[in-house]
Amino acid sequence: xxxxxxxxxxxxxxxxxxxxxxxxxxxxxxxxxxxxxxxxxxxxxxxxxxxxxxxxxxxxxxxxxxxxxxxxxxxxxxxxxxxxxxxxxxxxxxxxxxxxxxxxxxxxxxxxxxxxxxxxxxxxxxxxxxxxxxxxxxxxxxxxxxxxxxxxxxxxxxxxxxxxxxxxxxxxxxxxxxxxxxxxxxxxxxxxxxxxxxxxxxxxxxxxxxxxxxxxxxxxxxxxxxxxxxxxxxxxxxxxxxxxxxxxxxxxxxxxxxxxxxxxxxxxxxxxxxxxxxxxxxxxxxxxxxxxxxxxxxxxxxxxxxxxxxxxxxxxxxxxxxxxxxxxxxxxxxxxxxxxxxxxxxxxxxxxxxxxxxxxxxxxxxxxxxxxxxxxxxxxxxxxxxxxxxxxxxxxxxxxxxxxxxxxxxxxxxxxxxxxxxxxxxxxxxxxxxxxxxxxxxxxxxxxxxxxxxxxxxxxxxxxxxxxxxxxx
Numbered sequence: 001x002x003x004x005x006x007x008x009x010x011x012x013x014x015x016x017x018x019x020x021x022x023x024x025x026x027x028x029x030x031x032x033x034x035x036x037x038x039x040x041x042x043x044x045x046x047x048x049x050x051x052x053x054x055x056x057x058x059x060x061x062x063x064x065x066x067x068x069x070x071x072x073x074x075x076x077x078x079x080x081x082x083x084x085x086x087x088x089x090x091x092x093x094x095x096x097x098x099x100x101x102x103x104x105x106x107x108x109x110x111x112x113x114x115x116x117x118x119x120x121x122x123x124x125x126x127x128x129x130x131x132x133x134x135x136x137x138x139x140x141x142x143x144x145x146x147x148x149x150x151x152x153x154x155x156x157x158x159x160x161x162x163x164x165x166x167x168x169x170x171x172x173x174x175x176x177x178x179x180x181x182x183x184x185x186x187x188x189x190x191x192x193x194x195x196x197x198x199x200x201x202x203x204x205x206x207x208x209x210x211x212x213x214x215x216x217x218x219x220x221x222x223x224x225x226x227x228x229x230x231x232x233x234x235x236x237x238x239x240x241x242x243x244x245x246x247x248x249x250x251x252x253x254x255x256x257x258x259x260x261x262x263x264x265x266x267x268x269x270x271x272x273x274x275x276x277x278x279x280x281x282x283x284x285x286x287x288x289x290x291x292x293x294x295x296x297x298x299x300x301x302x303x304x305x306x307x308x309x310x311x312x313x314x315x316x317x318x319x320x321x322x323x324x325x326x327x328x329x330x331x332x333x334x335x336x337x338x339x340x341x342x343x344x345x346x347x348x349x350x351x352x353x354x355x356x357x358x359x360x361x362x363x364x365x366x367x368x369x370x371x372x373x374x375x376x377x378x379x380x381x382x383x384x385x386x387x388x389x390x391x392x393x394x395x396x397x398x399x400x401x402x403x404x405x406x407x408x409x410x411x412x413x414x415x416x417x418x419x420x421x422x423x424x425x426x427x428x429x430x431x432x433x434x435x436x437x438x439x440x441x442x443x444x445x446x447x448x449x450x451x452x453x454x455x456x457x458x459x460x461x462x463x464x465x466x467x468x469x470x471x472x473x
Contacts, residue, residue, distance in 0.1 A: 018129055018130075018131045018132075019131055019132055019135060020129075020132065023127075024176070025175075025176040025177070025179040025180055026123050026127050026128070026176070026180060027128070027132060027135075027136075028136065028139070028176075029119070029120035029123050029124070029173065029176060029177070030120040030121065030123065030124040030128075030133075030136045031136040031137075031139040031140050031143075032120070032169050032172060032173050032176075033113070033116045033117040033119075033120040033121075033173065034117065034140050035139075035140065035143050035169060036087070036113065036116070036166055036169040036170055036173065037057075037061060037110070037113040037114075037116075037117065038143075038144075038148070039161055039162055039165060039166040039169070054340075054341070054344060055341040055344070056106060056107050056110065057106070057107075057110045058110075058336045058337055058340050058341055059107065059110070059337045059341070060106075060107035060108070060109070060110030060111040060113075060114065061110045061111070061113055061114040061117070061336055061337075062114060062332065062333040062334075062335075062336040062337030062338075063111055063114060063333070063337065064083065064110070064111040064112065064113065064114015064115040064116075064117070064118060065114045065115075065117055065118045065121075065329050065332045065333055065336070066114075066329055066330065066332075066333035066337075067079065067114075067115065067118065067329075068118035068119070068121075068122070068325070068326070068329045069326045069327075069329035069330045069333075070326075073322060076118075076119060076122050076185070077119065077177075077180060077182065077185050079115055079118075079119065080115060080116060080118070080119025080120070080122075080177050081119075081174075081177050081178060082115065083112045083113075083114070083115025083116045083118075083119065084112075084115075084116055084170070084173050084174035084177045084178075085174060086108065086109075086111075086112035086115070087109060087112035087113060087116060087170050087173070087174070088170055088171065088174055090105045090108045090109040090112060091109055091166065091167065091170055093105055094106070094109065095163075116173060116177075118329060119177070120173075121325070121328070121329075122185075122325055123185075124136065124309075124313050125312075125313055125316035125317060125324070125325055126316065126317060126320075126325075127185070128313065129317075130310075130313075130314055133309070133310055133313040133314070134306075134310055136309075137305065137306040137309050137310060138250055138253075138254070138306065140305070140306075141246060141249070141250055141302045141305060141306055142250065144246070144302070144305075145242070145243055145245075145246020145247060145249070145250070145298055145302050146243055146246065146247065147161065148161070149239045149242050149243055149246070149298070210315065210319065210324055210327070212375075212376050213311055213312060213315045214327070214328070214331055215376075216268065216308055216311060216376070217308050217311075217312060217328075217331065218331065218335065219272075219365055219369060220271070220304050220305070220308045221335045221339065221340075222339070222343075222361070222365065223271075223272070223275050223304070223362055223365060224301060224304070224305075225339065225340055225343040225344075226279075226343060226358045226361060226362060227275060227278070227279065227297065227301065237282065237290070237293075237294045237297065238290050238291050238294040238295075239294070241291045241292075241294040241295040241298070242294045242295065242297060242298035243298060244295050244298065245294065245295035245296060245297065245298030245299035245300075245302070246298040246299065246301070246302040248295075248299050249298065249299045249300075249301075249302035249303040249306070250302060250306075252267075252299075252303070253267060253302075253303060253306050253307070267303050267304070267306070267307040268304070268307055268308075269370075269373075270300065270303055271300050271301075271303045271304030271307065272300075272304075272365075272366045272369060272370075273300075273366070274296050274297075274299055274300025274303065275297075275300045275301070275304070275362060275366075276359075276362055276363065276366055277293075277296050277300075278293045278294075278296040278297035278300055279293075279358070279359050279362060280293075280359070281293030281296065282294070282297065312328065316328070400424045400427075401420060401421070401424055403424075404420045404423050404424045405420060407469075408420060413456050413457065414456060415453070415456060416449070416452075418439070418441075418449050419449050419452060419453045419456070421439060422435065422439070422446070422449055422450060422453055423453055423457075423465075423469075425438065425439070426462050426465055426466070427465075427466060427469065432446065457469075
């Protein structure tokens with residue numbers, strides 16, 4: 001009952017009631033784009049003597065995403081529609097084509113999937129809210145953790161996913177994109193009262209904050225790729241326990257985000273530790289270590305995947321800057337078309353030396369990340385992951401907020417928008433609960449910003465704040 005009570009009291013944006021099912025044509029595009037690309041890995045055999053099927057897929061996909069980095073904003077929807085139509089045509093031709101023709105069609109489909117992903121990513125960043133982004137990642141992990149690996153080995157399931165579901169998803173994606181109107185796509189994003197090039201003026205996710213977010217994504221992809229090509233082998237991973245771990249991760253993430261409002265960096269630390277533990281356990285040749293390592297592997301991988309895209313989407317929306325989207329498209333191209341194939345080529349043969357090198361790389365990454373953790377936390381979480389930080393009724397508090405802003409400028413306090421709001425409300429007779437309701441934030445978020453506010457004001461308590469500043473009002 002206490003958990004349900006907390007859920008009712010929590011008015012952050014990560015609430016189920018904020019899912020806008022009326023926007024069905026935009027709501028699930030991102031999850032569908034990821035899944036329909038994964039369903040079409042074709043074994044080209046002797047027709048691909050230089051590059052294997054995976055490398056060809058990643059190169060085609062990466063180029064498709066890269067196009068969006070240089071595309072005018074007004075053409076994003078048009079190119080996404082073109083990608084959907086191209087995917088339909090190529091996947092239909094693949095079904096009846098000879099292996100030689102499939103060799104030509106496969107990279108075209110991968111390129112089309114990259115176009116679909118790029119357009120869906122734009123919607124994911126700038127149209128969806130936090131709970132809708134969270135829902136997309138839950139769907140993606142249900143597919144990877146439960147459908148793909150949980151049903152692994154079933155011929156009927158494999159046939160359904162690769163020869164039935166993919167056609168349904170591509171068709172749905174195309175219909176949904178066609179139904180999107182020009183007015184449904186936001187106008188060219190512009191920085192929301194921040195400067196992406198000047199960290200001092202950036203109260204949300206500035207230039208260095210964006211760099212930190214991309215660092216988290218790159219680290220996730222490197223660790224994921226090393227795990228995927230090195231330890232995720234038939235003889236090592238138990239798919240049943242991997243599936244159990246993925247389900248636990250989904251439930252844990254929902255609990256931490258929806259019920260308790262925990263920082264997503266908590267899940268990030270769990271992901272790193274879990275990845276290390278799974279690699280060590282899977283390197284031990286025993287039934288217990290295989291089962292335990294597989295479950296931890298599924299848990300850590302799903303947790304990291306959900307977290308990293310949640311952070312990417314939230315930070316992109318907070319900056320409100322198209323530059324973030326373009327930079328991500330470039331990063332995604334490098335990771336998918338260069339890094340992934342390179343890691344596969346270097347580490348695919350699973351031998352002891354490769355295991356040691358890969359484990360060493362992950363250990364170094366984990367150590368560096370934990371050393372940088374305070375800086376990462378500061379750069380990203382000086383503001384919370386709520387899309388609209390101006391929850392207060394402007395007509396009621398406009399004068400008070402202007403006074404706080406003037407005081408902030410005069411004293412050089414460097415307050416964030418949320419800290420200014422808490423500063424102003426603490427000078428009233430509102431209780432902590434009333435302030436949380438007014439600001440629409442959880443207790444954890446409120447405590448985090450209050451601690452930062454006290455530090456900047458060089459005080460220890462609310463009475464001290466009122467004694468120092470209340471008399472000036």
